[in-house]
Amino acid sequence: MSFDFAAGDTQATFATGRSAAFQTGTTAGTIVFLAQTGSMSDQRSVSIAAAPVAFGSALASRSQGGIEVQVAGFDNTRTAGRLSFTFYDNGGSPVSPGAIAADATMAFAQYFSGSSLGGNFLLRAVFPVMGDTAGIVYFQAVFTNAAGSSTTARTALR
Numbered sequence: 001m002s003f004d005f006a007a008g009d010t011q012a013t014f015a016t017g018r019s020a021a022f023q024t025g026t027t028a029g030t031i032v033f034l035a036q037t038g039s040m041s042d043q044r045s046v047s048i049a050a051a052p053v054a055f056g057s058a059l060a061s062r063s064q065g066g067i068e069v070q071v072a073g074f075d076n077t078r079t080a081g082r083l084s085f086t087f088y089d090n091g092g093s094p095v096s097p098g099a100i101a102a103d104a105t106m107a108f109a110q111y112f113s114g115s116s117l118g119g120n121f122l123l124r125a126v127f128p129v130m131g132d133t134a135g136i137v138y139f140q141a142v143f144t145n146a147a148g149s150s151t152t153a154r155t156a157l158r
Contacts, residue, residue, distance in 0.1 A: 005037050027118045028076040028147075050077045052150040053143040060157045062133040068126050071141055071152060074119040078112040079146040081105030085125070088138040088154065095136050100127070133157075 001020055003012040012035070014020040028050040034043045055073040062068075069085065083102045087095040104123075111121065129136070141152045 003035070027078065048076065050147040052148040053080055053145055054150065055143075055152050058139075058141065058152040058155045060139050060155055062129075062136065062157050064133075066126055066128040067133060067136060067139070067157065068124065069139060069141065070122065070124050071143075072120075072122045073143070075108070075112075075121065075143075075145050076119045077146045078108075078119050079105075080108040080121070080143055082142075082144040082149075083123075084142040085127070086140050087127075087136045088140070089135050090137050092138075099142075 001014065001022075003014045003020075005012045011018055028048050031046045031048065032043060033046070034041060053073050053075045055071060057072045058070070060067055060069045067087070081104060083104050084099045085102075086099045089095055102125075108121070112119070115121075136157060138154050138156055140154045142149055143152075
C-alpha cells in the first residue's frame with residue numbers, strides 16, 4: 001500500500017486520507033507492517049489470536065431419505081476436527097440417537113492444505129434417516145479446533 005510523506009509532514013497520507021483500512025483475513029498469525037521512505041523504515045507487528053471456529057451460516061433441508069446440513073464458516077487455526085450434530089423435534093428434545101459425533105480432522109487438514117481461501121470452509125453432510133423426517137425440525141452443530149469449541153445456533157430445517 002503506498003502513501004505520501006512530504007517534507008514537514010508528521011503523518012502519512014494514503015489514497016483514502018490519513019488512515020487506511022485492511023482486512024486480517026481468516027488465518028491466525030502475525031501481520032507485519034513495514035513502512036519505508038527513502039533510507040528510513042519502521043516496522044510494527046499485529047498478532048491475530050487463534051479462535052474457535054466462527055460460523056457464517058447454517059442450513060439444513062430434508063429429503064425423503066435423510067437430512068442435508070450445510071455449515072459455512074472459518075477456522076483461523078485451520079485445525080477443525082471433532083464435530084457433533086444434534087437433531088431436535090418440535091418440542092426441543094433431541095431425536096434418537098442424540099448427538100452424532102464425527103472426527104473430520106483428516107478431511108479438514110486435507111482441505112486446508114489445498115485451499116487458497118485461508119480458513120474459510122463450507123461443510124456439507126448428509127444424514128440418512130430411517131422413517132419419516134417430518135419429526136425432525138431443528139439441528140445444532142458443535143465444531144472443535146485447537147482453540148476450543150463453538151456451537152451453531154439452533155437452526156430450523158427447510
